[in-house]
Amino acid sequence: MTLRVFLVEDSKTIRDNLVPTLKDLAHADVIGVAEGEHDAASWLAGQPESWDLAVVDLFLKEGSGLGVLKRLQSRLPRQRAVVLTNYPTESIRLRSLALGADAVFDKSTELDAFFDFCLRPAAA
Template sequence: MPVRIFLVEDNPVIRESLTETLSDLFSVEIVGFAEGETEAIVAMQPLEWDLALVDLFLKQGSGLGVARAFKSRGPPRRLFVVTNYATADMRTRCAEVGVDALFDKSVELDALFDAVGELASSRP
């Protein structure tokens, strides 16, 4: 069974690159995407998803707002923030709103792919 991923990313080039790379590496299904906080929250609520990949800075709102909205999502759903702004303070703020992991786009993509691979390998 593929990992169902919802992408919250306002940059179409990054969104397409993530989609292609994840699809090449793992059994995944991109179940939707959004470019802003409100759009993401509305779109994600009725969907079945296993993993949300959320950028921190969006066209409207922020990834922290998306994380807050799904803080009590419970396992097995995971929410990862993928950003270029991976400071120690931001990691703390993300943990406070229930983010499972934060990955720096510029230096931690391998770690992100490892984490997605772990999810994919644990699927029945």
């Protein structure tokens, strides 16, 4: 089964590299992309059940990934949300997990762990 990913990332370079890598390494299709909190909220409101994994950066062009995580708190049990950030401080990790993130990954040092997470089935 193909993993359906919603990506919230404002960097075009990261998106351009992450989308094909998710397909190759995690058998995932990125079905939606947003660069800011408002666009992410709009997409999620229109597609509440169409995605399996939300990948959220914290520092966005508009708004914050923390605001996106708040909106994801009412997701279905099969849907997961992860933070993929360049700033994985302990306080960021704790705050993200408190807002409902299933995991937090460092873009520069934890990509293998991120892709391993993507390959694991969600607990129902």
